[in-house]
Amino acid sequence: MVTEPLPTETEHHRRPRPFRVVVGALVAFAACNLAAALYLQRYPVNPVDHRIADKWDLVDDPGGPVDWIIVGDSSCNQGIAPTVIEEQLGGRAVNLCTTGNLLAVEDAWALAAYLEEHPAPVGVIVGHVPDVWIRGARNLPTGLIRSTPGLADAAERHPPDVGVEISRLDSLVARWLPMWNRRSSLRALVRSPSSLFVSLESSVAGFFPDLDEDANPAEVRADAAGHLDSVADRSVEISDANAAALEAIDELAVAHDFDVHVVTSPMFEDLWNDPTYRAWVRDIVGDVAGLTSTLERVQMALCDPTPFPATLMNNADHVTITAALDYSGAVAAAVASGAECEPGDGGP
Amino acid sequence: MLFNSTVFLGFLIVVLAANFTLRRRRSLQNRMLLVASYVFYGWWDWRFLGLIALSTVVDFTVARAIAGSSDDRRRRLLLCTSVATNLGILATFKYSNFFVDQLAEILAPIGLSPSDLELNIVLPVGISFYTFQTMSYTIDVYRRHLEPTTNLADFALYVAFFPQLVAGPIERGTRLMPQISRARTVTAHDIEQGIGLIVLGYFKKVFVADNVGPIADSVFASPGDASGIGVLVGILAFAIQIYGDFSGYSDIARGVAKLLGFDLMVNFRVPYAALSPSDFWQRWHISLSTWLRDYLYIPLGGNRAGSSSTYRNLMITMVLGGLWHGASWTFVLWGVFHGSILCIYRYANERRGVAPTRTGAALVAITAVRWSAMITLTMIGWVIFRATSIDNLVDVLANIGPSFSADAKANAADLLFFAAPLVLFEVIVQSTRDLSIAERMPPAARGTLYGAVAFFTVVFAAGGSAEFIYFTF
Numbered sequence: 150m151v152t153e154p155l156p157t158e159t160e161h162h163r164r165p166r167p168f169r170v171v172v173g174a175l176v177a178f179a180a181c182n183l184a185a186a187l188y189l190q191r192y193p194v195n196p197v198d199h200r201i202a203d204k205w206d207l208v209d210d211p212g213g214p215v216d217w218i219i220v221g222d223s224s225c226n227q228g229i230a231p232t233v234i235e236e237q238l239g240g241r242a243v244n245l246c247t248t249g250n251l252l253a254v255e256d257a258w259a260l261a262a263y264l265e266e267h268p269a270p271v272g273v274i275v276g277h278v279p280d281v282w283i284r285g286a287r288n289l290p291t292g293l294i295r296s297t298p299g300l301a302d303a304a305e306r307h308p309p310d311v312g313v314e315i316s317r318l319d320s321l322v323a324r325w326l327p328m329w330n331r332r333s334s335l336r337a338l339v340r341s342p343s344s345l346f347v348s349l350e351s352s353v354a355g356f357f358p359d360l361d362e363d364a365n366p367a368e369v370r371a372d373a374a375g376h377l378d379s380v381a382d383r384s385v386e387i388s389d390a391n392a393a394a395l396e397a398i399d400e401l402a403v404a405h406d407f408d409v410h411v412v413t414s415p416m417f418e419d420l421w422n423d424p425t426y427r428a429w430v431r432d433i434v435g436d437v438a439g440l441t442s443t444l445e446r447v448q449m450a451l452c453d454p455t456p457f458p459a460t461l462m463n464n465a466d467h468v469t470i471t472a473a474l475d476y477s478g479a480v481a482a483a484v485a486s487g488a489e490c491e492p493g494d495g496g497p
Numbered sequence: 498m499l500f501n502s503t504v505f506l507g508f509l510i511v512v513l514a515a516n517f518t519l520r521r522r523r524s525l526q527n528r529m530l531l532v533a534s535y536v537f538y539g540w541w542d543w544r545f546l547g548l549i550a551l552s553t554v555v556d557f558t559v560a561r562a563i564a565g566s567s568d569d570r571r572r573r574l575l576l577c578t579s580v581a582t583n584l585g586i587l588a589t590f591k592y593s594n595f596f597v598d599q600l601a602e603i604l605a606p607i608g609l610s611p612s613d614l615e616l617n618i619v620l621p622v623g624i625s626f627y628t629f630q631t632m633s634y635t636i637d638v639y640r641r642h643l644e645p646t647t648n649l650a651d652f653a654l655y656v657a658f659f660p661q662l663v664a665g666p667i668e669r670g671t672r673l674m675p676q677i678s679r680a681r682t683v684t685a686h687d688i689e690q691g692i693g694l695i696v697l698g699y700f701k702k703v704f705v706a707d708n709v710g711p712i713a714d715s716v717f718a719s720p721g722d723a724s725g726i727g728v729l730v731g732i733l734a735f736a737i738q739i740y741g742d743f744s745g746y747s748d749i750a751r752g753v754a755k756l757l758g759f760d761l762m763v764n765f766r767v768p769y770a771a772l773s774p775s776d777f778w779q780r781w782h783i784s785l786s787t788w789l790r791d792y793l794y795i796p797l798g799g800n801r802a803g804s805s806s807t808y809r810n811l812m813i814t815m816v817l818g819g820l821w822h823g824a825s826w827t828f829v830l831w832g833v834f835h836g837s838i839l840c841i842y843r844y845a846n847e848r849r850g851v852a853p854t855r856t857g858a859a860l861v862a863i864t865a866v867r868w869s870a871m872i873t874l875t876m877i878g879w880v881i882f883r884a885t886s887i888d889n890l891v892d893v894l895a896n897i898g899p900s901f902s903a904d905a906k907a908n909a910a911d912l913l914f915f916a917a918p919l920v921l922f923e924v925i926v927q928s929t930r931d932l933s934i935a936e937r938m939p940p941a942a943r944g945t946l947y948g949a950v951a952f953f954t955v956v957f958a959a960g961g962s963a964e965f966i967y968f969t970f
Contacts, residue, residue, distance in 0.1 A: 155766045155779060159931045165685035166940040170692055173944020174951065181952035328955045335956045340914065 185327045185335055192345075194334035197248055198293070200226060200357055204245045205299035207355050208263050216240025216271040218263065219355075220256035222249035224414035224466045225276030231354040233477035238485060240271055244355035249281040250290050253394035254311055255300065260401050261307035262299060269405035274484060275398070275447075278414040278466045279430045279454070280376075282437050283383065286311040286390040292330055295323035308400075309393035358470040359463055366459035373420040373465040380425055385432035392440055395447055402446035409447040410484045411437065415476045416454035417465045430454065431492040438492060451483040452490040498540040500749045501703055501958075508537065509753065516683075516757050523680045527654050530757070534659035538623070545621040548586060549657055555582045556631040557652045560638040560645035572639060579635040583628040590621055595824030623663030625821055629788055631656050634670035636792055643670050651677050660750040660757070664743070666764040666784035673759070681758030689943075693935055694752030696947045700954050701745030701919060707959040708915045709734040709741070712908045717883055717893060725898040727905030730912055732876055732893075735883045737916045740768065743782070763932065769875065770927040772867040774839045777875065789818050804847065811843070812836040822882070827890060831881045838874055915957075 193199035200223075217238060219229050223246065231242035245259050256275055291313055295301050301320040304313055323330055338345060387395075395411075402409050413434060420426055431453070438449045454466075461472035468476055483490070498505050512533045519526040539546050559579040563572050634655065637643040646652050654677055661668060716723040716731020723731055747764040754761045764783050771777035778786040794814040800807040812833070819832020846852075855863055884890035926934055935943055 154930055156926050156930045156932045157766075158763065158933045159936075161933060161936045163936060163940075165689045167685050167688035167692065169940035170689050170944040170947065173941040174692070174696075174948035175944075177945040177948025178952050179948075181949055328952060332956050332958075339953070339956070 182326060182328050185331070186325050188338075189327050189331055189334055190324070194337050198296070198334070200352075201247045201251075201293065201297050201300065203352050203357075204247050204259070204355055205297055207243055207245060207352075208259050208303075209266070209299055211243050211263075211267065214241065214268060215243045217242035217274065218260065218270045218272075219244045219246060219274045219276065220259055221246040221253075221274075221276035222251075222278055222281050222414070223247070224249075224278050224468075225274075225412075226355075227357050227359050228415055228468050228473050228476050229274065229276055229356070229480055230358065230473055230477040231356050233474055234274070234481050234484075237478065237481035238272075242354065244352070246276060246355070249278055249284070250288055250293075252281060252284055252286070252289065252388070253277060253391045253398075254286070254289065254309060257309060257394040257397040257401070258300065258303035258307050260398060262303040264401060264405055269407050272407055272484065273398070273402070273409045274450075274480060275409060275411045276414060276480070277411075279433045280383070282387045282391050282433055283385065284391070285388045286313070289313055289390075292323060295319045296330065298324065308397040309390065311390045311393065358473055359467065361461065361469045361471050363463050364460055364469045365463045368464055369417050369459040369462045370419075373417050376420060376465055377423060377426055380429050383429070385429060385436055387433070387436050387440055391437075395437075395440060395444065399444040399447045407446070410450035411441060411447065412451035412480050412483060413454045414466045415457050415462070415468045415472065417462055418456035418458055420465050421454055421456045435492040438490075442489075448489040450486075450488075450490060451480060452492045455479050498537050500746065501699065504540075508533070513756055520681075520683070524650075526681075527677060528650055530659075531650055531654045531657065534654065534657040534662060537659040538657060538662055541622050542619070545624075548590070548621055548624070549627060550653075552583060552586060552628060552631050553653045553656045554649075555579060556635050556656070557645075557649050560635045560652075561647070563635065563638050564645045576635060576639045580632055583632045587624060587628050590619075590624055592820075592824045626665050626667055627656055627662060629785075629821075630667050633667070633788060633792060634674075637670050643674065646674060646678060648678075658754075658759075660753040660759075661761055664746045664750070665782070666747055666750065666762045667788055668761060668784070672762065676759050683756065683758040687755045687758065689936070689940070690933075691752045691755030692947065693943070694748045694755065696752075696951055696954075697935075698745045698748030698750075698752060700950050701741040701748065703745075703958045704954045705915050705919045706738045706741030706745060708957060709912055710738045711959075712912055713738050713883065716908075717885065717889065720889075720893040720896040723905065723908075724896045725900030725902065725905065727900075727902055727908060728893060728897045730905055730908045732880055732883075733916075734908070734912050736769070736876055736879050737912065737919065739879065739882075740765075741919060766932065767923050767927040769872060769923065770868070771871050771875070772864065773842050773871060774835060774874070775842065777871065778835075778839075785818065785821070789814050793817060804844075807843065808840045811839045815839065826887060827881055827884050830887070830890075831878055834878050834881055 189198075190202075193202055217231070217234050217240060219225060219231065219234065219242060221229075225246035226244065226248075229244055229246065231244050234242040245263075247255060253275065260273065289311065293300075294304050294313060298320070301323070327335060398409055413430075416430075421430075434449070434452050438452065441447045441449050455476050457468055457472045457476070462468050498508060512530070515529050515533075516526060519529055535546055538549065556579050559575050563575045566572050566575070634643070634645075634652075638645045646655075651674070655668075655670065655673055658668075658673070658677075713731050713735035716728055716734070720728055720731075744765040751761045751763075762784055766780040766783065768777055768781035771780050794810055797810040797813060798806050799810060813836075815836030816829060816832040819828045819830070819835070822828045822831070880893055881890055884893060926932060931937075935946070938946065
């Protein structure tokens with residue numbers, strides 16, 4: 150039987166130069182990492198990373214004087230349109246809302262960082278989903294904080310101090326070693342090279358609306374069911390981290406002479422109509438209102454969630470553009486009234 | 498201690514530094530490597546250090562006694578002592594649970610509960626490898642192919658040398674002992690080769706095997722859910738996984754050994770390019786296949802006593818080779834399968850006689866046919882090997898079909914993405930017949946390639962350190 154010759158380790162008689170091999174390897178490895186780091190800073194792959202980087206760019210450079218600063222979570226990121234606030238309250242508005250995982254803590258850090266470099270606004274609107282108020286500091290995504298330059302710096306220097314340790318080394322590693330902490334993004338890029346050099350959509354004054362065709366009624370209902378399932382076991386008390394954040398915001402408001410208006414997010418109408426869920430939300434908002442009543446410049450402006458049908462939402466507390474414009478109007482009206490609400494005061 | 502773990506990285510740096518520091522003191526260097534090897538092995542479970550020490554002391558003593566005796570009967574008796582000790586250790590720790598389970602199933606009808614007989618013996622990592630390695634040493638001493646060492650520490654290092662201790666290559670005393678006994682120099686070429694082998698090994702294991710493994714796992718866990726072409730994708734994924742995992746380990750072992758001044762044998766030579774079963778076994782897990790040939794097949798008579806004896810010897814060798822992999826009927830069946838195809842090919846070749854010389858298109862065509870046949874047989878073998886039971890095997894094979902679901906397409910896309918670089922590399926190596934193909938590149942360019950490969954390996958490292966498949970053998 151004829152057998153094929155087997156591959157062998159062939160002597161290549163090339164002068165061995167291990168130093169060049171090692172140096173070449175280290176340089177190539179470092180170059181790949183650096184290229185990846187620079188790419189991800191310019192073209193963030195993860196939409197949340199992109200949104201947060203965009204907002205902190207605005208904190209650093211809002212492009213002119215700002216009268217209304219809107220801070221909060223993702224429900225407010227796509228729910229409060231600066232143009233509507235500007236129309237109804239006057240002046241210029243900027244939406245710095247990010248994600249609920251950063252709690253109200255990030256709202257305080259963003260305001261403090263903004264006020265270091267820029268004149269004080271006329272007012273601040275703080276928009277959160279009710280269950281964000283009960284989340285503790287252990288929920289804070291420290292990796293995300295470390296990898297967002299302005300945010301990492303603000304977390305280190307501004308109150309509230311919620312025990313997030315951010316060293317310079319941590320921040321450097323987070324920003325410059327994406328092969329370590331941004332592997333998901335890099336994998337996604339390599340697997341889909343068609344998305345290379347495609348920028349994620351930029352905001353207009355920080356507003357990232359979802360179009361009405363992005364509505365997802367099925368997801369809204371599933372999300373609502375998930376919320377209902379977990380109500381029985383959950384707290385109704387504002388967490389220490391969020392309470393400290395509101396107190397820090399109040400101090401800034403007193404020092405810089407502006408008012409702070411806390412508003413509750415939009416909500417899927419069927420979820421809001423559930424008696425158990427409604428009672429739970431009102432208990433949470435009641436606890437927050439109990440704290441704000443002790444603060445000088447922070448008040449609850451919109452206590453009850455603003456309900457919307459599933460056809461205008463893509464999860465239980467995120468609205469699409471048509472509903473966002475309506476919700477923004479409700480927020481503006483509540484702020485314009487100047488009145489402090491009580492839980493149980495009906496929304497529109 | 499897994500090769501793909503950060504603790505191993507720290508361990509290796511310390512060992513390399515110590516090895517370099519002691520480069521002019523061979524004896525002390527060997528003792529350092531021995532201590533390091535015991536630390537490496539004991540990291541899994543320190544309780545099994547006693548077992549490897551027992552095997553070491555028995556074979557060291559027996560080998561010296563064999564060499565010191567001219568009485569054939571006494572020499573045979575001593576050899577039997579070594580073989581019985583090693584096989585006894587293997588039987589106790591690897592096969593007793595299996596035999597007891599089978600006995601329990603037989604006795605169940607007469608009222609003996611299987612749980613009454615359960616032993617739950619833990620399988621020491623690498624036991625199949627080091628027992629075979631020590632047996633080969635005493636057998637070679639018996640055959641007068643090797644003079645036994647008088648240095649227990651050197652012999653203990655031969656048995657426990659950490660780069661190849663837990664998953665091979667299974668090194669012969671004739672090859673490794675001289676390297677231990679003499680002063681070693683780590684040359685610039687060794688460093689270059691070592692780095693290349695380590696980078697390649699981690700790429701095969703971390704980038705390829707660990708990422709395609711879940712595809713195979715999901716298909717073999719639920720063949721009904723995968724069904725159709727999805728099952729074929731799972732089988733291919735396992736073929737890539739086991740090759741990437743095992744050859745990757747061998748590459749890392751050889752690379753680490755190079756950096757310490759040792760040359761371990763090549764264990765894989767592009768096995769999926771094989772054109773026949775005998776060709777496959779000259780390419781796959783070469784250290785085991787040659788061990789079985791030299792210490793089982795040839796002593797049984799090999800092919801020297803006629804066709805019937807040859808077929809019998811092939812079957813015995815392959816069945817025991819299958820059983821070596823694990824205590825399960827699927828491994829036995831895998832051995833039977835490979836023994837059978839070896840016999841069938843041998844029979845066909847004997848009937849055909851001298852093959853006509855072919856060139857050009859005819860050669861290409863016949864090679865393609867031969868390769869297609871062999872790769873199909875190899876895949877069938879892997880289904881048997883990977884199946885968790887006979888029922889699972891039947892289930893997997895029964896679900897192969899023409900349907901191609903969306904999940905199967907996604908798995909196929911993943912498999913293609915992770916396997917393509919390895920397949921391309923293997924094609925290049927096979928077509929050039931050069932395992933050292935990378936050394937054709939200038940050093941700086943080669944280093945650049947290694948750096949880029951290492952970067953993608955890190956990026957695509959699956960979460961956590963996945964164990965090497967052959968650790969369970």
